[in-house]
Amino acid sequence: MNYDFAFFLFSGTVLTGIIWLFDAVALAPRRKINNPHEYSGESVHGGTSGSNDEPVIVEYAKSFFPVLLIVFLLRGFLVEPFRIPSGSMIPSLYIGDFILVNKFAYGVKVPVFNKVIYEVDKPERGDVAVFKYPRDPSVDYIKRVIGIPGDHIAYYNKVLYVNGKTVDRKRVGEYSGPGEFNPAQEYVENLLGIEHNILIIPGRPGLDAEYIVPEGHYFMMGDNRDNSNDSRYWGVVPEKHLVGKAFMIWMHWDSGIGFGRIGQSIE
Structure with a gap:
């Protein structure tokens, strides 16, 4: 425990x-x-x-x-509140975002013991999920669900493939939001029908990876692809480590209150 x-x-x-x-x-x-x-x-x-x-x-x-x-x-x-401590989910989530997580989205669990007592739904590709870091379950991580059980996930030369198909993306332009990065390029990625924005940093090496996601596990990646410690580095996330689905930014505080982000839904 x-x-x-x-x-x-x-x-x-x-x-x-x-x-x-x-x-x-x-x-x-x-x-x-x-x-x-x-x-x-x-x-x-x-x-x-x-x-x-x-x-x-x-x-x-x-x-x-x-x-x-x-x-x-x-x-x-x-519902459980969390604060975003890192830039791994930029441009979707910023450092200092305070988010709300739906605790029953993936099943009603006994608190503390984390045992599912009633099945509700399963994570889907594109969900932004909070989970216990597999290497240290006392630490909470937040990433996007990229692969569900049975998926063949590959990431080569900063291009994502799901079940042998290239995941389409369209360039938005140079990223100009918060965060200290090399000039980053922002894209809209279409994850088999689910659109969200991602960052690619051309001057930073990317980590290649390939997985067949086993039953009861999920492949997670950060939207800030070249600045995210995710499943490419430490493997897939067991279903028992899922905490819930992030759905809203209820407040933002960095050097001050970011009123423009309050109440934004998380896509």
């Missing part, structure tokens, strides 16, 4: 819930017996009514448990 934020959120939720439950079942009845006037609302010797004898830890547990539970359920089953 990986001791990440989800684990600590789960642990905090369970711990505060246990404290609250233990107090309600075992401690509160005893306090009521020992202080009948307090719990009846009567004031004794100038005292005030209320749970004055309630331990501080119980007060904190009662305050935090509902909040932690709501966050845990939302984050575990519905």
